[in-house]
Amino acid sequence: MSTVKVDTLVASDGTSPVTLTKQxxxxxxxxxxxxxxxxxxxxxxxxxxxxxxxGNFTITLSSAMENTNQAALGMIANSAANPSTSTVTGTMExxxxxxxxxxxxxxxxxxxxxxxxxxxGDLA
Amino acid sequence: MSEIKVDTLTGKTSAGDITVTSEGGxxxxxxQQGLAKAWATVDQTGTMAFLDSxxxxxxxxxxxxxxxxxxxSAFANINxxxxxxxxxxxxxxxxxxxxxxNTTPRVTNSFPFFVLNVxxxxxxxxxxxxxxxxxxxx
Numbered sequence: 001m002s003t004v005k006v007d008t009l010v011a012s013d014g015t016s017p018v019t020l021t022k023q024x025x026x027x028x029x030x031x032x033x034x035x036x037x038x039x040x041x042x043x044x045x046x047x048x049x050x051x052x053x054x055g056n057f058t059i060t061l062s063s064a065m066e067n068t069n070q071a072a073l074g075m076i077a078n079s080a081a082n083p084s085t086s087t088v089t090g091t092m093e094x095x096x097x098x099x100x101x102x103x104x105x106x107x108x109x110x111x112x113x114x115x116x117x118x119x120x121g122d123l124a
Numbered sequence: 125m126s127e128i129k130v131d132t133l134t135g136k137t138s139a140g141d142i143t144v145t146s147e148g149g150x151x152x153x154x155x156q157q158g159l160a161k162a163w164a165t166v167d168q169t170g171t172m173a174f175l176d177s178x179x180x181x182x183x184x185x186x187x188x189x190x191x192x193x194x195x196x197s198a199f200a201n202i203n204x205x206x207x208x209x210x211x212x213x214x215x216x217x218x219x220x221x222x223x224x225x226n227t228t229p230r231v232t233n234s235f236p237f238f239v240l241n242v243x244x245x246x247x248x249x250x251x252x253x254x255x256x257x258x259x260x261x262x
Contacts, residue, residue, distance in 0.1 A: 004128065005136040008143040009155070012126040017145045025144075025158025029258035031203040042203035042259060044157040063151035073207035073256070077224040085242060087221055105242055114224070116205040118258050123146030123153070 027070075028061055028098075028119040034111045055102045055109025063123055064095040070121030076102055077114040086112050095124060161204070162195055162257040168239065168249035175252065189247030190225060192236040197261055202230040204259025210239050211252040219243060222253060232262065
């Protein structure tokens, strides 16, 4: 078994991203608590979250994605009910913002306590 | 093109911290933070089983549409991020939701989830339940 100890990996030209065979890292993930005011509990590449309205908030990334055509996925959990019937949508409005909306099956916006997202794709 | 063939990459200054450059060259990020720490595709029908998985040790059948995944290596805290989707059958699909069972608090070494048919408001077993976990391992 061989081990390379290194702080930074870049391509041989000194600047381009290095290819990791059979690996692709997420460029963003987060856990957001929302009991009225959303806050970031844990994250990668997230600088802030803004409260837009009940069941609506926007996550701002620290480093921008290359474009808005990235793979954003998410899941929410509402501790008030099991099973929860709440659903979530996420839209990359800009290269640095993911707009989130959480609704119940009646189509009514509501804040839920656990909001989890990840973005795969290319950083700028 | 140069290539290094190696079995293990370890941070020199900090073992768990290797920096990589973004695709566009405008940013850098910590390699370890972006890697999925666990994922699983689970067949809930019949005898519940992993179709494939990473860092998942076992499954428990908690009832119709309800499953608990136990991780091989635990997370450092409960604030890991989960994404999911599910598949069932080959015809027109009803809306289905995969969520966490909320009967117990979140823990670092397992994740209980349910699949709900939204139209019927009923739990159901599905052919493929997909989950992916990002966060910090212990």
